[in-house]
Amino acid sequence: MAQYTLSEENVRTIPDGWFQACIDRMYDEDNTLQAILSLEVKVLQPFHNGSISADEAAYSITRPITDYSVPKLNTYSDGSRALAQLWALLIEALIEWPSTQTPPLVALLIQIKKAPGHIHRREARDEEEKPLCWDDLPYFTRVWSDNHWMSPGQIARRCPDDATLRRARDQYIKQQDVEAQIVAAQLFTQGPLAYPRALQYVVQALEWTPGSDDHRRAPDDALADEQIRLDFLIPASGRWITHCGQRLYNSLHSNDIPGWDPRDIPRSPVSFGNPHERWTFWVERLLKLLKEEQDDELKEAAESAVRYMRTIANGQNL
Template sequence: EVPDKIHKGEATDDEGRPLTWRGFPYFAMNWSDELEPGQICRQCPDEASFAKARRLFIRKKDIEAQLVAKRIMRLDTRMIHFIIRALEKNIDDSDRQIAPGEAAAYDQVKLDFHIPAISSMFRYNAQEIHDRVVRDELRDFTPRQRQALDEVRTFKDGVERWSFWKRRLGELAESDEDEQVKIAAKRTLEYMI
């Protein structure tokens, strides 16, 4: 049965309380089914489509961060892993070029996509990210997920990882990267605890 006010965008339950996405099972399940930035770059034939794809990706990540902040979605290991890859991977020429295949594109870090995206995550969820990384030291990661992280960088504890992130963002803010990357890095530093 369709709620009375749904056609006005005001769905309510029998007691008149607004219905939210939080109550719908599996809402967040399909949200993460997306292309990675390297894969998106492979599909953009020109500068205009690239710019549009980047804006859409960053906007989607901003919405995702807001959904996490409102507790509609969880800050899951996939999101933390996205941040870790963006801040800990050594960026080289292979990341700056269009990947030759989908598998290589999946692993690329595109700073002009990743850094603005993680800035949104920190804007809305800095305390929760801090708690997961520093206090809990990524305890909820499986051994296999931890092994994948160790292939990026190894830290003695969460405090060392957090400090590295701050240093890395400071370097990006002062680098010769895209202006959007520099601005997003500066903002992220402001959001961090």
């Protein structure tokens, strides 16, 4: 699980030190990888400052990998290392920068998908030996998943005190907020960041009831993975509803979820005669939590989600 340092939400300008630290961390890496990253950081900073547009930044930030040959690192992942490095840089910005910066960064990813050229001068290939290009954002989902694989229970069991737990929860909620916006932007048509992820997440958060010990630290990762940690899941599900709620509502009422494989339907203890009944159940579940829970942040998130969901259900597209 990657560790991040979240910026305060009222921060308007990311300090120069943040960008320099990204370069400094590559001190021991291959010279070619260092050169590529330095060029990418030099594009990201003026993009953040508003000096260049998303399409200008997308073109410039993809040129180093487009124009450089595959670094000769003598590893099985030579063709993906520079890409993974770029995605790690952008993911770090997505998580650490204030939430106001998330939409511009997602817009940058959208423009990167349109960037011309192939990866590493057509030298990098996919599983079918076809040259990789930018429109699939190759390896992005792998880097995202490698950085954020832990469940809330697994995260919580690694927190020795309440302060650490609070920071970990804040990081998890921010990560889910970003993930929901990536899914909402439809950057991917398949895989873990495709649209069905929105339904999978909300089902997990709102249709399962926590066990009596789920608020306690689990003795191992296997048990922790099964925990329903409402202190993590409810605020995070509110972010998913904010960014994907309108589309979820429309999909449930039309019984048409693009890219949905019936085998991927989340296991749920609740039976529904029609898919749209899920929406009503989610609202009722959140209202119940409002009455029963003591956690102020959880209650605030539940109240906000209910208000948003009722607005959607009343026919006011958002």
